Amino acid sequence: MNKKVNVNTLKNLKNSGEKFSVLTAYDYSTAKYIDEAGVDVVLIGDSLAMVALGYETTHNIGVEEMKIFTKAVAKGVSRALVITDMPFLSYHTDIPSAVKNCGEMIRAGANGVKIEGWSDYILEVVKRLVETGIPVMGHLGFTPQFLNTLGGYKIQGKTQEATEEILKQAKQLEAAGAFSIVLEMVPQESAKYITENISIPTISCGAGGYCDAQVLVSDDVFGKYSDFTPKFARKYGDMRALILECAKKFDQDVKSGKFPSENEVF
Ligand code: KIV
Numbered sequence: 001m002n003k004k005v006n007v008n009t010l011k012n013l014k015n016s017g018e019k020f021s022v023l024t025a026y027d028y029s030t031a032k033y034i035d036e037a038g039v040d041v042v043l044i045g046d047s048l049a050m051v052a053l054g055y056e057t058t059h060n061i062g063v064e065e066m067k068i069f070t071k072a073v074a075k076g077v078s079r080a081l082v083i084t085d086m087p088f089l090s091y092h093t094d095i096p097s098a099v100k101n102c103g104e105m106i107r108a109g110a111n112g113v114k115i116e117g118w119s120d121y122i123l124e125v126v127k128r129l130v131e132t133g134i135p136v137m138g139h140l141g142f143t144p145q146f147l148n149t150l151g152g153y154k155i156q157g158k159t160q161e162a163t164e165e166i167l168k169q170a171k172q173l174e175a176a177g178a179f180s181i182v183l184e185m186v187p188q189e190s191a192k193y194i195t196e197n198i199s200i201p202t203i204s205c206g207a208g209g210y211c212d213a214q215v216l217v218s219d220d221v222f223g224k225y226s227d228f229t230p231k232f233a234r235k236y237g238d239m240r241a242l243i244l245e246c247a248k249k250f251d252q253d254v255k256s257g258k259f260p261s262e263n264e265v266f
Helices: 007-015 028-036 063-076 095-107 120-132 144-150 160-176 188-196 239-256
Strands: 020-024 041-044 081-085 112-114 136-141 180-184 202-205 213-216
Touching: 007 081, 028 041, 028 063, 041 063, 041 213, 063 081, 063 095, 095 112, 095 120, 120 136, 120 160, 136 160, 160 180, 160 188, 180 188, 188 202
Parallel strands: 020 041, 020 213, 041 081, 081 112, 112 136, 136 180, 180 202, 202 213
Antiparallel strands: none
16 A cells, blocks of 8 residues: 555554554664654654653653654655654643644654644643644653653553553543554453444553554664664564674775775776
């Protein structure tokens, strides 16, 4: 399918029981290849703070940086839906600045934004964004921007009561206009229950196979980021090894005089 993916495409996929894929991207050429591969949604995740910029947590990245990466990724994508993750503090202080910051990402080339968490205030933000014409992906369960209040990287929704609470939040996000919801680090049975009880697609980030879609950080999938790999990520390649091999060969060729050759000079 070469038609540009939009929010309705994803809702229709859920209705017909077809899964879709989501991968993060942070630069032009990677985004281009991910799009070419047929991945349906490209997410400029704030995980880029850690995997691309080497920061300690996602708290360290701001709107201006996210905008630069959004521009690069959006230029590389022609088919997939491009979603920018709104960074910490970019939508939390007041509605006008939330709308402005999210609008900046649309101007930079995103087709929508992702925001974490749930509260009366967040529901109002979602409503106002949707009224402004900005599609919103929600994010529940483990929400990295709440790392300090959650007390660490902890699985969420482990009991029936906690699952009902996430379902309540998901239903309210849906009513506020969100077009999909990421469920992060939620037991698969809880994610199944939530997925079956809302009409918009759920996107699993370590929430098992019953969700309507799966998202992973591309650096984990490509085997590029080696500081930490979550249990739920699957490594499909070893880019770290490939980069090491190429860089070592180049280094040796330069030092031994094998590079450049006659064909590589003017
Ligand atoms: O920041 C990110 O990359 C994310 C996804 C993995 C869901 O939020």
